[in-house]
């Protein structure tokens with residue numbers, strides 16, 4: 001029984017846990033583990049969740065912000081509402097300024113945290129998928145420029161590929177501390193990496 005078998009078992013483990021704990025996706029555990037380790041989201045925060053469907057990260061963010069905070073999930077897909085009055089959803093493309101305007105109206109000001117688990121629809125062509133993922137990462141950083149408050153935090157999923165170092169470099173220019181990491185619940189062989197950036201340096 002080799003590595004593949006172990007990876008599949010681990011996957012199955014998080015899948016079962018998500019079902020049992022009523023999280024909408026296995027991805028929930030990635031944010032849960034990242035937040036436990038890096039303390040990105042705190043009670044009372046306003047969090048913008050980019051590429052939020054079906055809502056697994058939003059569920060974790062809602063637990064972390066508590067009653068005084070709020071979470072806005074944005075996705076191209078419809079996000080089924082959660083039974084939580086601090087959760088708002090917007091169906092649309094976060095690379096579109098009009099959608100960003102809607103997010104801004106909802107938070108009435110700036111957010112303390114931006115999180116993005118957005119992924120392009122995978123074509124199976126590695127270079128093309130990497131480029132699309134890098135483009136989404138770039139756009140998620142633009143969202144920070146638009147609505148992340150000074151000293152705010154950012155969590156981003158990005159694919160390891162030719163563009164990865166460039167993405168990290170751009171983030172380092174804008175944040176005080178930047179860590180790249182792979183939480184235990186992320187599949188070992190997968191190209192996804194997570195960038196945790198804290199202390200946004202707002203220039204304007």
Ligand SMILES: C[S@@+](CC[C@H](N)C(=O)[O-])C[C@H]1O[C@@H](n2cnc3c(N)ncnc32)[C@H](O)[C@@H]1O
Nearest residue numbers: 027051054055056057075076093094117118119
């Ligand atoms: C891996 S899923 C996110 C899973 C989610 N974090 C969870 O825990 O349930 C990636 C999502 O990114 C969304 N997405 C990709 N590009 C987008 C864009 N430009 N605007 C909004 N959502 C986008 C996709 O529709 C997809 O639902």
